[in-house]
Amino acid sequence: MKVIVIGSTHAGTTVVEQILADHPETKVTVYERHDNVSFLSCGIALYLGGEIKDPQGLFYSSPEALTELGADMKLRHDVLAVDNSRHTVTVKNLQTGEVFEDHYDKLVVTTGSWPIVPPIDGIDHPDIYLCKNWEHAQVLWEKAKDAKRIVVIGGGYIGTELVEAFNKTGHEVTLIDGLPRILNKYFDSEITDRVEEDFKAHGIRLALGQMVKSFSDNGEEVVVETNQGRYAADMVILCVGFRPNTALVKGLVDMNQDGSIVTNVYMQTSDPDIYAAGDAAAVRYNPSGRQAYIPLATNAVRQGILVGINLFGNTKKDMGTQSTSGLMLFDKTIVSSGMTWELASALNIPAAFVILEDNYRPEFMPSTTPVLMELVYNPENRRILGAQLMSDYDVSQSANTISAMIQNQNTIDDLAFLDMLFQPQFDRPFHYLNLLGQAAVADADKKTPVDMT
Numbered sequence: 001m002k003v004i005v006i007g008s009t010h011a012g013t014t015v016v017e018q019i020l021a022d023h024p025e026t027k028v029t030v031y032e033r034h035d036n037v038s039f040l041s042c043g044i045a046l047y048l049g050g051e052i053k054d055p056q057g058l059f060y061s062s063p064e065a066l067t068e069l070g071a072d073m074k075l076r077h078d079v080l081a082v083d084n085s086r087h088t089v090t091v092k093n094l095q096t097g098e099v100f101e102d103h104y105d106k107l108v109v110t111t112g113s114w115p116i117v118p119p120i121d122g123i124d125h126p127d128i129y130l131c132k133n134w135e136h137a138q139v140l141w142e143k144a145k146d147a148k149r150i151v152v153i154g155g156g157y158i159g160t161e162l163v164e165a166f167n168k169t170g171h172e173v174t175l176i177d178g179l180p181r182i183l184n185k186y187f188d189s190e191i192t193d194r195v196e197e198d199f200k201a202h203g204i205r206l207a208l209g210q211m212v213k214s215f216s217d218n219g220e221e222v223v224v225e226t227n228q229g230r231y232a233a234d235m236v237i238l239c240v241g242f243r244p245n246t247a248l249v250k251g252l253v254d255m256n257q258d259g260s261i262v263t264n265v266y267m268q269t270s271d272p273d274i275y276a277a278g279d280a281a282a283v284r285y286n287p288s289g290r291q292a293y294i295p296l297a298t299n300a301v302r303q304g305i306l307v308g309i310n311l312f313g314n315t316k317k318d319m320g321t322q323s324t325s326g327l328m329l330f331d332k333t334i335v336s337s338g339m340t341w342e343l344a345s346a347l348n349i350p351a352a353f354v355i356l357e358d359n360y361r362p363e364f365m366p367s368t369t370p371v372l373m374e375l376v377y378n379p380e381n382r383r384i385l386g387a388q389l390m391s392d393y394d395v396s397q398s399a400n401t402i403s404a405m406i407q408n409q410n411t412i413d414d415l416a417f418l419d420m421l422f423q424p425q426f427d428r429p430f431h432y433l434n435l436l437g438q439a440a441v442a443d444a445d446k447k448t449p450v451d452m453t
Contacts, residue, residue, distance in 0.1 A: 018308025044058075045161035147171060149174070178209070334389075
């Protein structure tokens with residue numbers, strides 16, 4: 001069988017590895033626009049902030065490694081068109097200019113995503129940069145050396161991590177976002193209020209609830225004009241979100257309104273010979289039971305494995321996602337899994353929430369530290385919809401516990417008495433997640449008293 005894979009970052013690389021591990025006789029050709037594969041863009045801020053000394057560690061595979069497995073790696077090749085009636089792709093060699101056709105039995109679309117570039121006056125200013133791939137990371141590293149003032153536009157994960165990184169390297173940083181809260185897709189206000197306070201305490205200027213109207217050049221710097229003010233900078237970085245990079249197969253396979261490719265549980269598109277994975281594809285979001293666009297590396301690698309298996313017969317189903325994620329800002333661990341209360345409300349899903357702050361282990365220990373927690377649940381069936389945690393203590397694995405419980409449709413009652421270890425070095429007789437569950441049970445029982453008759 002001949003398989004063509006278009007794009008080789010997270011999902012594409014994993015597809016190739018899975019195919020050639022299970023079916024080494026398969027002819028696999030990879031077309032990739034860039035000269036590298038498998039770059040971990042989530043590590044860019046760590047690189048720019050100086051925490052990672054060798055950026056080559058951000059690559060978890062290489063063209064040479066995939067070639068050794070048996071893949072025919074075509075780097076610096078751009079797929080211009082797909083003809084699914086003839087099972088062919090039209091490809092341009094970006095180094096020589098040659099254009100040619102190639103044939104496939106199965107096609108894998110792992111074309112990823114691309115940063116949103118809004119149509120704002122002056123957006124083509126040379127000191128406005130993107131942050132997505134290895135080339136962007138190298139440019140930002142070099143340009144930041146001579147910059148004093150940096151404006152980051154977009155308060156999501158990438159934007160906030162860049163703000164922290166450049167603050168640590170001594171830059172004057174301003175964060176602009178059109179919404180009134182940063183990280184609003186992942187956390188409710190109890191968490192984001194504290195993050196914002198922390199940013200201000202470190203000297204970061206926040207310009208929230210402000211819409212960018214234009215960019216201009218006064219001869220020495222780029223000026224960002226919003227509906228509320230003007231901000232001069234030596235460089236501006238756009239981090240306002242991502243769109244699926246799927247124009248290549250538009251009209252050939254079913255897509256959602258946002259351009260993400262619709263697949264079945266086997267990652268197969270509406271064309272049975274075309275599979276899709278990673279940032280190009282939608283996912284099933286388990287807390288809502290609906291399709292959603294959630295471009296996370298974790299989703300991409302899982303989906304890549306599924307594609308590599310199911311190309312040879314649809315046998316392994318996608319389990320969906322809870323969009324479990326996290327970040328560390330100024331040494332605080334901030335994690336989430338599932339829905340925020342705001343998202344549930346926007347989707348008209350019945351939701352209630354409780355907030356609890358308690359030390360992670362007993363006060364008689366030499367030290368302990370608080371954990372701020374929020375649990376979102378459906379008061380009608382008591383199922384857990386999501387949770388968020390923030391602490392100086394490493395609470396990252398607690399998000400994974402919540403993820404498993406959402407996946408299994410567990411209730412707040414399950415969480416309240418879930419069997420978890422106790423040892424004073426690690427936690428309390430009731431783990432802090434147990435306490436959070438118990439707080440939710442008490443809250444739910446107040447809303448709908450339990451009938452004990």
